[in-house]
Amino acid sequence: MSLTLVLFFGSVAILLFGLGWALSKPRKRKNLESDPGRLEQQDLRHTDYLPQIRQALAAADCDFLSKKASRGTQRRVRRERLNVALAYLDALRVDFDNLLRMARAIAVLSPEVVVGHEFERLRLTAEFAFRCQMIRWKLLTGMTPLAQLSGLSDLVSGLSVRLEQAMKELGERAAIAAELASSRNRRGMGTV
Amino acid sequence: MIAGIAQFQEMMWAVNTVAGVALLLLLAVRRNYRVYPAFTFYIFVNVAVAISLFFVYRLWGFSSTVSWRIGWATQGVTVCARAWAVIEICRRFLSRYPGIWALAQRVLLADAGVVLLYSGVAVRHEWNLALPTVDRALELAIAAVIVILFLFARYYGLRPERTDRSLALGLCLYSCFRVLNDTISDRYLHDYATVWNLLGMLAFFASLVLWTWALRRSQREAAEEEDLLPLGVYQSFAPQINRRLQLLNDQANKIFRSEVTRH
Numbered sequence: 001m002s003l004t005l006v007l008f009f010g011s012v013a014i015l016l017f018g019l020g021w022a023l024s025k026p027r028k029r030k031n032l033e034s035d036p037g038r039l040e041q042q043d044l045r046h047t048d049y050l051p052q053i054r055q056a057l058a059a060a061d062c063d064f065l066s067k068k069a070s071r072g073t074q075r076r077v078r079r080e081r082l083n084v085a086l087a088y089l090d091a092l093r094v095d096f097d098n099l100l101r102m103a104r105a106i107a108v109l110s111p112e113v114v115v116g117h118e119f120e121r122l123r124l125t126a127e128f129a130f131r132c133q134m135i136r137w138k139l140l141t142g143m144t145p146l147a148q149l150s151g152l153s154d155l156v157s158g159l160s161v162r163l164e165q166a167m168k169e170l171g172e173r174a175a176i177a178a179e180l181a182s183s184r185n186r187r188g189m190g191t192v
Numbered sequence: 193m194i195a196g197i198a199q200f201q202e203m204m205w206a207v208n209t210v211a212g213v214a215l216l217l218l219l220a221v222r223r224n225y226r227v228y229p230a231f232t233f234y235i236f237v238n239v240a241v242a243i244s245l246f247f248v249y250r251l252w253g254f255s256s257t258v259s260w261r262i263g264w265a266t267q268g269v270t271v272c273a274r275a276w277a278v279i280e281i282c283r284r285f286l287s288r289y290p291g292i293w294a295l296a297q298r299v300l301l302a303d304a305g306v307v308l309l310y311s312g313v314a315v316r317h318e319w320n321l322a323l324p325t326v327d328r329a330l331e332l333a334i335a336a337v338i339v340i341l342f343l344f345a346r347y348y349g350l351r352p353e354r355t356d357r358s359l360a361l362g363l364c365l366y367s368c369f370r371v372l373n374d375t376i377s378d379r380y381l382h383d384y385a386t387v388w389n390l391l392g393m394l395a396f397f398a399s400l401v402l403w404t405w406a407l408r409r410s411q412r413e414a415a416e417e418e419d420l421l422p423l424g425v426y427q428s429f430a431p432q433i434n435r436r437l438q439l440l441n442d443q444a445n446k447i448f449r450s451e452v453t454r455h
Binding site: 110122 | 295332339371372434
């Protein structure tokens with residue numbers, strides 16, 4: 001088989017895969033469009049449960065259980081903690097996505113956008129998605145201690161707090177963006 | 193076998209011409225030519241080319257040099273008309289959002305340029321294959337532009353109109369098919385010529401059916417621009433979010449790296 005054949009068939013395969021992905025329905029999540037005021041109003045985000053999650057993942061609990069509980073109980077607790085950790089990782093991802101969705105809504109409704117900002121956000125999103133996925137795999141394969149997740153929680157928590165400050169600073173303008181995103185959606189021409 | 197294929201090919205030729213004329217009539221009756229002038233022109237060019245080639249082949253025969261030259265010249269016109277139709281679809285997808293549209297224009301142009309370059313580098317350089325090579329490069333660029341357009345729309349959460357989506361899909365799938373067909377015919381040129389023409393016609397017929405279905409109703413003109421935000425909102429908000437995302441990624445990277453070192 002010639003190189004040309006491989007290169008062009010490969011290119012078309014990649015294009016068709018990209019087309020299929022672009023046309024597929026995005027996963028349903030509670031998002032900005034379904035509740036435009038959510039970003040400004042939500043006082044309770046997943047990151048706000050950090051202390052409880054931290055407690056659930058604390059290494060001290062493991063040590064305590066290893067001394068006091070049977071092996072079966074330890075296994076069950078470990079499995080439940082893993083489920084909590086994975087659910088929490090998903091929830092963090094949702095928070096992250098909501099922030100991104102807000103940024104995209106603003107970009108879409110802006111008369112001008114800066115190429116550098118848009119590409120930077122695309123890169124950062126890809127990086128975050130990749131790292132989240134890596135942490136998920138490591139959790140599932142037992143390569144990462146559950147406590148490690150609290151590090152990531154700190155990050156998102158910090159991000160949310162700072163973003164909340166930024167949102168307050170922007171206040172009215174951000175609310176206009178959310179309202180416009182919502183009105184586009186109601187007219188059936190807006191975001192998915 | 194070859195005689196049977198040739199007969200089927202002639203039939204498909206007639207079917208495609210009739211389907212093309214029917215689509216043109218539909219565009220006229222539903223007044224969709226006002227909404228899609230470039231696409232209407234593309235369909236018109238296709239019908240005109242099919243009819244003119246019929247007479248060319250009758251006059252000079254299918255395998256003559258004159259027919260070959262005229263055939264490729266008309267193909268050049270057709271591909272240019274298709275490119276114009278694709279630009280029109282891109283504009284309908286995104287022009288309501290001037291900021292994103294300006295960005296998309298640059299991205300799509302760069303994408304087309306890179307694909308054309310890639311197509312030029314990835315082939316054997318033989319003069320007798322120059323025209324199929326150029327044709328394939330243009331088709332691949334068209335397909336890539338449409339795919340990037342769909343990805344762009346998905347990334348920004350935009351929902352293009354159903355008709356625009358169907359037209360773009362038909363254009364993209366047909367271009368993908370032509371890339372494959374040109375690639376195979378480039379390798380097995382003489383043995384494959386008859387089948388190549390026939391498959392091309394079948395693929396085009398499938399696209400015509402899709403477009404006819406998509407345009408069965410009158411379409412409305414492109415909507416006005418959205419109510420836009422003041423420029424300052426983006427200018428102050430975008431860098432702040434990006435800085436925070438960068439911070440988040442830097443720290444996530446530290447966690448990841450520390451794990452790698454530990455293991």
